[in-house]
Amino acid sequence: MLINSKQFLKRIFIFFIFLSFLQLVGSNPISKDTKDKSNKGKEVKVNKDKAEAKVKEPKIKVSVIIPVYNTSKYIERCLKSALNQTLKEIEIITINDNSSDDSLEILKQFEEDKRLKILTINQNQGAGVARNIGIELAQGEFIGFIDSDDYVDERFYEFLYKYSKDKYSHHRKLYGYGAPVDSIWKKSFLDKYHIRFPVGHEVGEDVKFRKAFMRMKPKKIETPDEGIYYYYKRREGSSMNYKSDYIKNLSESNSEGVEKNNSTIIGIEETNSNMMDMKKEDAPSEGHFIKWMVVIGVSLSVVTGIVALSIFLYKRKRYNQFDENSMKEKLINDKDVNIEDNI
Template structure:
């Protein structure tokens, strides 16, 4: 069966060779590679065209700059494969990733396969392995949803997965929004009858020191809306999981607070809004045991006591150990 691998690209000339080489050298050969050049202003398009001449499986699609979500949507619309996978253009993958994921889907009659991942720095030093557990799990729809919202096995990352293409028949990534994966993955899982997860790390997620994803921006507040959408979705479709989903919104507030501090972002009204959300739910935050860790609880409590204490706690935690 044909797998369509979609790579959104925007000004990634420094990393593109490593990414594309890891895809064209996959041990699973029946693939098409869709390079979606999202209005790059560097030499990314020249690199794409060079690879296109070398490998007939590669298609290059040029668009004006519309963002990663729309680049993925364009790739999905053009994909001819039975299955779809995504790779970010500043990351790379193990050479057997798509062979392994396809075997998992095909042999177990699943609609989605998920693998583990490495988080590493620009020198390829491993910072974290996504899931240290070593067991394969096959989930029904409810179990897969529970694993997602509890962050127990895998995350909403779009790139460590292989999807049956039909899952996207009426689902698109939200255009012009950040965290587009968090607003989409749960909808895709909802359409799956079976999901298989293998924690073997096959995807390399590279954290860049200058990445904008590490800096707070006001549009990141959209994550709170996503969490509310997810909560309503769970309430309607999986009422038995409603207690599992509530802590996600609580934790997002804490994480936004941390991001604002680390980015030295100054906005008293925004700080007040987030801290008010935390204060109103502090009892539930302290009781939660699955998603919110002890550092986040300490930060939440300190924010309820005083703004200055919260800043002191964040400073100490960040100095002793990176958040």
């Protein structure tokens, strides 16, 4: 009787298991709401690429800073080139460095454009101070600079932003000056390491700014292949004119190329004073090469300097001569510097 009772209980247990199985098979699928509730508190895997694509673009992509000092003859063209950029998420910050001409009045003609900010310094303090003020006020993801007597291609900042996105810097190829105006700079990187221009009317503030930037070892450098342009204009009294005795002795055509690029000479002096013994007529081209070496942080010993300079001189024929009045500088393409009359 005991054995039969055990068998009976066993059969009952199996029967209930079988009924439970039938009930489970015949039940409705779990609803979406039920699934959502069941997923609460659990780790959910997300496609990173798709998630990043949905990240909202910054409201202002590039803040363009323009120091202005007595450039009434050129500032309208400069400002129009900045406001007419194909990159629309842009702000223009102009800092009037106590100009004594009509520069401020010309700026005010454009003040209805909400992208334009106009500030005035009561005492002339130099482009470095003006640029630093602009950096502090900038709200863009990247920062760009234009000298008020220069202007840029309408696609200039669109291309630079495209290739600098998610990178800390953008640099053009070897054959160029390397001034801050040829690049856009990650604002968060400048703020993190407090990278600013030297204050006062210093000669060579451009190269010092770039060297301070490169000293912090930015993560990536990108060099696109498309050709876009930054247009330089020579004028008397420009802060970029370097009036040393060395340059005064250069020929008219060569000295013009160096005047707009005083930081090159400073870079040579700071890196290797022995290189100042180069032939006067060759100074501008060699200067560009050595400046580039300074920017990428290569220490020029006497031996490596001679070897590198020899290689450069071999290729020097590819360069065009600087025009008497102005020059058109190609930033992105690795071809020769292009010159255009009466820019």
